[in-house]
Amino acid sequence: MTDKMDTIAPLAIRAEEAAPRLKRSSYPEPFLSRMEGRTKRPLGDLFGLKNFGVNLTTLVPGGESALLHRHSKQDEFVYIIDGHPTLVTDEGEVDLSPGMCAGFPAEGVAHQLVNRSDKPVTLLEIGDRTAGDEVSYPADDIAAALGLDGKWVFTKKDGRLY
Numbered sequence: 001m002t003d004k005m006d007t008i009a010p011l012a013i014r015a016e017e018a019a020p021r022l023k024r025s026s027y028p029e030p031f032l033s034r035m036e037g038r039t040k041r042p043l044g045d046l047f048g049l050k051n052f053g054v055n056l057t058t059l060v061p062g063g064e065s066a067l068l069h070r071h072s073k074q075d076e077f078v079y080i081i082d083g084h085p086t087l088v089t090d091e092g093e094v095d096l097s098p099g100m101c102a103g104f105p106a107e108g109v110a111h112q113l114v115n116r117s118d119k120p121v122t123l124l125e126i127g128d129r130t131a132g133d134e135v136s137y138p139a140d141d142i143a144a145a146l147g148l149d150g151k152w153v154f155t156k157k158d159g160r161l162y
Contacts, residue, residue: 009048015056018043026152027067028162031142037063037115040125052128059085059121065113068139073130076104078113083121085113090138106130110138 018041025035037060044054059065065078068088079101087094087102090110096102104111115121135144135152142162144152154162 009046013043013046015041015043018046018056021055025066026154027142028154031067031140034064034067037061038065050129052126055125056081057123057125059083059113059115059123061115061118061120063115063121065123065125067137067142068110068112069135069137070104070108070110071106071127072132072134072136073106074128074133075106076111076125076127078102078126079124081122081124083115083119083123084117085115085121085123088112088114106133110136 021040021042024038024040025032027035039058041056042053043056044052057065065085068090080096080098082098085096087096088111094102096113102111113121113123129150131146131148133146137143141156143155143157145155147153156162
């Protein structure tokens, strides 16, 4: 018999105590290893949120939040809690600090956060989960589409599967 408490979402938690995601990324190699410097704690999932995701993300020095990317349908938002990451876009770079935030509408600028400092960076990431989303990566030979099962399918830019 399953304990009913195991299936009930908590009302509140301390975010930094949430379990980290076991798999660093769903990217295939050679891109997966670039995510070794990031840890995501999926907060929204703990509360049963379905329409959008929330992650408490930590980037060690040299870490990247994601490949430089843009979504076709999903909006994203980041809020810097601690540290000094660099927001890298296809239109330039901005140094960020605690309390700063940035938003990325679908079809907007390609973006990623990179920790070029010597201390960890902690940020909150929020993004929706719009069906039919596709992701383009202007600096890398990869593309992604959100499958009907909610999992990302990765291809090379010419359409061949990874």
